[in-house]
Amino acid sequence: MNPTMRDVADYARVSPMTVSRTLRDDPSVAPEKRSRVLAAVAALGYRRNEAARTLRVGGSTKLLGVVITNIANPFYAQLALGIEDHADKRGMRVVFANSGENTDRERQLVQDFAARRLDGIIAVPAANQHDHLDPAGLAAVPVVLAASPPHRINVDAVLLDDFGGTYEATSMLIARGHRNIGFLGLPAATWTGSERYRGYVAALEAAGLAVQDRFVRRNQPHVAAAVEAANAILDQPDPPTAVFAANNRNTIGAYRAIRSHGGTTALAGFDDFDFADLLDLPLIVVSYDAREIGRVAAELVCGHIDNPSSSPLARRVVIPTKVIDYPNAAS
Amino acid sequence: MNPTMRDVADYARVSPMTVSRTLRDDPSVAPEKRSRVLAAVAALGYRRNEAARTLRVGGSTKLLGVVITNIANPFYAQLALGIEDHADKRGMRVVFANSGENTDRERQLVQDFAARRLDGIIAVPAANQHDHLDPAGLAAVPVVLAASPPHRINVDAVLLDDFGGTYEATSMLIARGHRNIGFLGLPAATWTGSERYRGYVAALEAAGLAVQDRFVRRNQPHVAAAVEAANAILDQPDPPTAVFAANNRNTIGAYRAIRSHGGTTALAGFDDFDFADLLDLPLIVVSYDAREIGRVAAELVCGHIDNPSSSPLARRVVIPTKVIDYPNAAS
């Protein structure tokens, strides 16, 4: 068994209280006893049990829970870095869990986080159903959403300008003369999915162009499905001369499909990625600072941790997007 | 304050013990009281305090700690997925922390994990100094290393065939007629760094070629530094006709440098990545199943959790590598 505080106390011939105080840096411990305690700690390899401490002190596990939909997406790695940036400053650790874009699993995960009494939760919801993310049902653990505004619950959120970014990139395709533009999207049940679609439609309408449903596919869960969907669009008679892809998975899929079709279709997509400027076809991407999203989300959730009464603010922070044009002149 | 078990007991007019038993699915609770308890739980929004439970039961936080060097590297996202695959099966959660390739921070993180009494730790060490990763100094929390064998401590490890993969890829460059081959590596103080360099040297020597130090750079912490190092190699008189890059960061850096030098230098690198087949220059990569590394590491650490006596096995599992040739014919 691991040594306990009492073991240290016995070894140092003091009371457990003196040990506790020493480890809490309480100034009211005589230097001599203090050093005896520290020597005992070293000799026994003692380590304070944080679970017990948490229980007594009545809170603060110093853990921040993060529920995301898909770790494999590099967007989330950046988000994680941003959250860690801020958590570190406060001596907090970050617990990750992957919902796999499944709301049931998401519910299970946040329940588990609440039972563990994590100090706060940052969630990227898998769908528009958010009842299970209400702090009221989660032992009052503060919740902040990322990439999606809350639906029928009252929490803060950090958002992207999904509509604006898509609108701008689609408009750029239109400005270059494209009149038939395909769309590879995300499920309409997600905020991101509906907003990006809305941006696409608005840009077309602003230019007096009609949305053609035969050029629209909205549910590709992985790259292979995106390739297939893009092929289906490009194989039609009188195919579009450009495609907008609503996230990195779809952009990659579309890229592969376009390349295998001769590479003459223009492509724009949401989410920047590492190699966007090294590809062998031109590309427009909607870029944003994913790390900043994490940082802001962590700040917001820590604000609620410090000041539990401030729950019902429901703030929204919108992170701007920037359209980047990679000409990628075939060398 | 959150409701406690006593509150539930009062509400349901039973003793706390009956509530505890009900929530533990103990069969010896009469159906009628059982349903009264469940009703009270629902009415009060009660949630069992896992910290208290852990304290009493004396262990099992059901948390697995993962210390990695750099979350932004997609390799770790796959590793994380593999770990989660296995952890999930056992109802465990995963706590992540980023050491930033800093051994002091790594020490601090594992100490913190031990103090929290996590059930196990999986670490990708930042350097060859492993004393702080010895379970003996960590409240006997089982430790498994990934991507590096233990140095002077006695723990299991999941390894990559760093030497073999590098040897094979370098040999492929030689087989294609290259005689001067540059090397962009990792710090010699890391296992991965020294093994991959060893593989490079061995392949050259097996072909009767000499290692030329002027073509070797071994410490690029990020892509920008890798670009610079690659430029420095390529700008020399009589430059190499091929380069081997020891990880994805260096491969990307080398790729950018080669491209800006006209794209005539051949390139091979360790780590596959998403767009390797979509670039506009040919490329050879050493590929492996990163997710499998995580899965195996989780299995090993769970083995020790189940059977704490089996500590001193010091098993090694080696995950094979596969060389992939992306011709990337400029379309």
Added chain:
DNA sequence: CGCGACTCTGGTACCGATACCATCGCCGGG
């Protein structure tokens, strides 16, 4: 020299849940 004030230390109870043992009521067999 006496007394309050201040410093340091230890005893005790308690955070929330559960292991252990005692108790109570009920049943059937002798």
Added chain:
DNA sequence: CCCGGCGATGGTATCGGTACCAGAGTCGCG
């Protein structure tokens, strides 16, 4: 009819720390 046995329930101590309060010792000042 009495007693052993069993199923259901509750009381109590405990896990490892820490808040709170009490007590011992020291010092300075009137």
